[in-house]
Amino acid sequence: MSLLAGVREGAKGFAWFMRGVMGEDAYDKYKAHHDALDDAHEHSVHDPDAAACGRPVMMTEREFWRDQTDRQDVNPQGRCC
């Protein structure tokens, strides 16, 4: 059973790694960042007053992924040879 558990752990770790390397966790990171802001800030991001007091507005998942590639349009990153 422990072998099976080890294999499962390994597979889980590999999936986590690939997800990270491929950049699939970008939105999770973005959300976590805003959640942390939420804790520190008086207004929740879902609060209508949030924008008024300079709190960055959080994008929805769909908006975020669009924004991600659109940002690369104006800020390209080289790929090496």
Place this chain on the structure above:
Amino acid sequence: MGTKPRTPHDSPKRGEELDRDPLLLPVALDQTTHDAEEAHWTPLKIAIWGGISLLGGLSWVMLAVVRGETVNAIWFVFAAVCTYLIGYRFYSNYIQKHLLHPDDRRATPAEYKADGKDYAATDRRVLFGHHFAAIAGAGPLVGPVLAAQMGYLPGTIWIIVGVVFAGAVQDYLVLFFSMRRGGRSLGQMARDELGKVGGTAALIATLAIMVIIVAILALVVVNALADSPWGVFSVSMTIPIALFMGVYLRFFRPGRVTEISVIGFVLLLAAIIGGGMIADTEWGSTFFAIDPLPLAIGIIVYGFVAAILPVWLLLAPRDYLSTFMKIGTIGMLALAIIVVRPEISAPATSEFVNGGGPVVSGSLFPFLFVTIACGALSGFHALIASGTTPKLIEKERQTRFIGYGGMLMESFVAIMALVAALSIDRGIYFAMNSSPALTGGTVEGAVTFVNSLGLTGVNLTPEMLTETAKNVGEETIVSRTGGAPTLSVGLANIMQQVAGGSGMMAFWYHFAIMFEALFILTAVDAGTRVARFMLQDSLGNVFPKFKNTSWRLGAWVTTGIMVAAWGAVLVMGVTDPLGGINTLFPLFGIANQLLAAIALAVCLAIVAKRGLFKYIWVVALPLTFAAVVTIYASFLKIFSTVPNVGYFAQNRAFSKALDDGLTSFGTAKTVEAMEAVVRNTMVQGILSILFVVLAIIVMVTAAQATWKSYKSRNFGTNEDDAVASQMFAPSGFVATPEEKKLAVRWDAQIAQAKLDKAKKVPRR
């Protein structure tokens, strides 16, 4: 940007703002704890490092001293891995301790500039993968293949020793310094440290070097795909596949990156298999068999269109695909080499160490060191290490694992490429890599030419060439220069022993061609974009309108200029009567190494400004070597009187022949071809002069800045101000016992905080 005067040494405002409330969990281990952990040598640790040293030493002896008929590839792997481990554990640690002084109490840009997007703390192991995928491309796969003409030993030594003392050091330093400057780019750092003249020269050099690198990468693709219906079909299928992926991610399932990459990968495999079937048909083999020149023009048009299309449509999805392929195939190749352990029959040093080789002209010194750039020392990495990676790093100490370690990994890729190239028959190797000008492009011509080289142990027969071509599913393999096809044959040869047998060789060959083309097309596209923005920025100083990067016409014009620049060099290479890759590849290596010299020169000035003269040799050593190699190589390319080496000597020889009224000279069979040689060598010569002059300006300004710091003892830094960190993460791949203890406490605290938060009434 005024420089803030500080006491010599590193961390500004040491011990003031960075002091943390002792009631809170610490965000870093004390230096004394780190030192104690390192100095604590358990018997097991001693045994492990003793074992690594012994195995490494034995492997080097097997490679360099014991010279049997053949040498097993496994010794390359052991020599490399053991040397990397020792270099990483001891040398990079030395650099960390004496030169960089990372301070984990300081927040990194990912923490103090966090926006959840461009600046976002990323797990070190994931970031290692990211960084590796960004730095490793076709370069480390191609250079070692071409350098194999010198024998296996010089290339192996340069790749392994070079990375430990030069390449990895450069990547590590640039990453660290950029991180301390909020992720500033190499160009900005050059301006800050070297002033206007040095900074401007660095910027122009970077732009010019980028053009030449993109051009030669494109030339490698053209050479691999010309007259190969299978290759052309499967590689061009990557475009619709990427478009499909882009649309899928944009409109159907945003963010499902792995899912679409798997789908894309399956489609790629289908394209490879389909390419084989189509190449077998009458119409397919004529329709997709494209001559080099039209193919080059196709790539130029493609490069322009790809660079003005939105990123989401083509670049981003292909980037996913290429990352996916990179991690997968490199892991697969490593495994296959360990399983198959091919015997290498090439000599340690070949007949061509003093020059005269058909693959790359010139003698071992300096040309080996420019032929293998990526994998040993690659200046291009300085652009990546001062780009995305420093904005994602969690803790300062992790720069060692990611910067230094990431480059070691690329070096290993180069070693595997070298092994793959060496594992094929030497006669076949030379038949594939000698230019059509020498072989005539025919099997008979190649056999005659290769056998006339008088290589020991080489007896090439026409059957060997036709048999190999048949196995890999190509019409011919004669004069398939550029390195990619040779690597693919080597890889196919190794992979078929693991999976599929000789019946699968054609699949593996085209699989390898496909992934190299994929890396290169991504680099071409991204390189064109980056170059366009650099050009727009520079032009903006004269015509302010160009600064606005969303101005359509401006974007198109500047993209067009950049594409025209590399396209011209590409066409020159494709039509070159002297062969193309053998004359242009040195320019690629020189350009890349000059960029490395520029990056190291900037690092030198920074280290001097910190007042660390006792350890400045760590930077000065690779800088001097890169400077000597590149300046000497450029000198030979400009002034050598040997026509095959010196661009202007070749130019004079052909001009004279034309003046004498000759209608054919050397490998140029017509007057037009002779005129082309005169034109090409002039362009190549001028480019050589341009590169070396710019690099010398940068190095001289860096030396001046260094001397000024030394004389005035006026130390300072252009670093961002220190901000106290509020988080902890281990520094290496595996956490040390002390780091683990602290990490457990942090995990508990984070879990507790989550619990507390959940208990609270959720806010609206």
